[in-house]
Amino acid sequence: MKIDLPRADGSVVPYTLGEPRAYPPPAAPATSRVAYAAAHVVADPLAGPEAVDWETTLAFRRHLWSYGLGVAEAMDTAQRGMGLNWAATRELIERSGAEARACGGRIVCGAGTDQLPPGPAPLNRIVAAYEEQLGVIEAAGGTPVLMASRQLAASARGPGDYAEVYGRLLGQVARPAVLHWLGPMFDPALEGYWGSADLDAAAESVLAILTEHAAKVDGIKVSLLDAGREVALRRRLPAGVRLFTGDDFNYPELIRGDDLGYSDALLGVFDPIAPAAAAALGALDGGDLESYEWILAPTVPLARHLFAAPTYYYKTGVVFLAWLAGHQAHFRMVGGLESARSVPHLVRLFELADRAGLLPDPELAVARMRAWLTVQG
Template identity: 60%
Template sequence: MTSLLLPRSDGGFVEHELAAPGNWPEPDSPLRTRVAYAAAHVVPRTLGENVPGAPADIDWDSTLAYRRRIWSYGLGVAEAMDTAQRGMGVGWAQAAELIRRSAAEARAAGGVIAAGAGTDQLDLAGLPAGRSGLDAVLAAYREQLEVVAGSGATVIVMASRALAAVARSAEDYAEVYGALLDEADAPVILHWLGPMFDPSLTGYWGSEDVAVATETFLEIIRARPDKVNGVKVSLLDAEHEIALRQALPDGVRLYTGDDFNYPELIVGEGADHSDALLGIFAAIYPAASAAIQALDRDDPDSARSILDTTEPLGRHIFEAPTFHYKTGIAFLSWLNGHQPGFSLAGGLHAGRSVPHLAEVLRLADHAGLLLDPDLAAGRMRQFLAVNGVRA
């Protein structure tokens, strides 16, 4: 087998022998026991001006091909979420085009798609305070909701930086979300993104006390449970998620967004389990599909074993500062040949160090997720050389 000398964070090196990829068959029928979405990234155009401060220049062929691979494994795609760099290189104009293109691709491929509606077309610096600010937030949400619903995708109501900036109480959140739910033509997914993913969302739902914020969140859902398909919660707190899951009204799903603790949350205990809407699933989609196929066969032990093998990779990719997790997902995509170059919109591929990314390769290999080890080894050698690494 192929071996590599990988750099460590202490300046030393470790020899790593690559293993064969895992056996990841595509399902021959739809997945049944869990609803699972992979929040997919976008591939930038290799020769585009994807530099800090510039709008994303997207490689549409590679971006949509990646989504077709996810659908082929029976998972849904969560489109235009934070993994797709919403507000971090991908603005609303690009996100709207991404949603329309991906939804059309989903129809052609028979894939499931949900997509994020937010308020990122607003200029936070010019946002008025008080009533006018809340009205501006509502108008922005309505514009984006119309695009997502019109595409045929399930609507994900994303957490809003603008609402976090103008809201002064839990009542402000309840008013905005209540209006949006009242107007929704079909049940939506509500998104709670923690400050570890986006510090500007600190104090969402009107309080930095998570217990208080959770009660406001639940009151909004309980007032209109028929309008809520589910909730996507990304707080990286398994105990909180389990308690919230058990408190939700009947019929409202909890889509885990916990990229640290997803194995225990997805497998769960019998009927008490989470569904999934995860950024890490964009990196581990073959294994994620295999785990759910095992659950469909009533084999939770195998499902848990598969997911447990991927958990160290998830914890590493999402380690603090967590908002740079997209770098690891794009790096693994490049190692596996899904994009022509290792890059991200806005220059965010520089968000992690060389030793960090070497560890991404090692942990992905341990999980059987280097689908072509020779290709991955060759690309890793190129990456180390261009970064001046000499063993």
């Protein structure tokens, strides 16, 4: 298959697609690592700007479960704080929880404070907002991920306020929760989370919380795009507390690990690369490190482009790839976020997805790409 692709300088060059890689669903989930894909939502293009196409959204979650991956629901990949309001998020958690129970899929769900107005709030109101969302998640059968809160970041006077809020929440969860350290490259409003813009000081603060409440913590998701910092934190975690990598740049090496340990995974990039991720984890189960590396190597350039600055717009690329791969019938997003990336950025994403073998139907991908380029002029 061939297609003419535009470049940023206005030129047009011919591009020939390669063959897609075959990644059949595994017989069973991988066992050597715990892996969740943070899943996107599919907008309903014929309804309002915050409307969700529930059938297609849930079908994509079944796709992820079919590859043995867990679903991380209602995380930032699902446009929390970027188009998806709390009412829709609540329905998403409830519907996905029911689907997970029906098919035996693993699911964790983000609990946040986004039903509150932007800006500072009293700590009691922040705790109450978290508690409301925790109640929805636990009723749906999910494991909670205590997402980083913009309101807490705007209100906390230091590490003690974080310790108070998280201590109150962890003291009441019905099952061990996952904490969430999302760096400012993913959300600038979270600068200085855990009480300091100094990441070494922030690490000490979160380690103190994890140590005090280790029995109520399953793990911590770390999204700082800094492999060395993640490994250093991982080696200091209390016994039984996992490090879930959220590093969409360095995930192959962090999941593989070293003689002193490894990271499990809770990744936005596992949404578009789910078949390859499942195959790589299966190879890791069998001790086949060469195949593990071979499978994931071509996904890394794709991931680094997908999450290029401004990183928080990676969701646009995730949905674009889902459309090209045939998982949904349109390239529209909640809140109109499909316009957040440039034409050259998405053209390059198309090429990198092809080179990674992740366009399962090249004819469909080319037809959609040509139609989209025509609309873009």
